[in-house]
Amino acid sequence: MPSREGSVHPGGHAASARSIDGERIRVTDFGRLGKSFSASAADERVLHVQFTDDTISVNLRDGRVITVPLVWYPRLLEATPAQRKNWKIAGGGYGIHWPDIDEDLSTEGLLRGAPAPSAHIPAKK
DSSP, X not given: OOEEEEEEETTTEEEEEEEETTEEEEEEEEEETTOOOXXXXXXXXXXXXXXXXXXXXXXXXXXXXXXXXXXXXXXXXXXXXXXXXXXXXXXXXXEEEETTTTEXXXXXXXXXXXXXXXXXXXXXX
């Protein structure tokens, strides 16, 4: 069962992190605490995608940022930087497609913390 943690950053911003199978997923909400936020106001469409050496971060239109381990997506892990940069918004804004490597991710799967079915998640030591 995933554990949930929360923290408040300077300036009153909230962030949450979940641990799934020993790996961490981070979803950051850059809205102010105390701000009224309803489910209908959430906009889970993709705005931007960026990579580090070991993570992928997806910026959503509602201000949240989803950051997950790149090892969860073997095709992206093995892709060249140029292939990773060649992404397109798909699925009405709720998906990301990398045509060079035929990879697709959805914001729904990212928010659930769902690795690719074939991904091997290393055990924590």
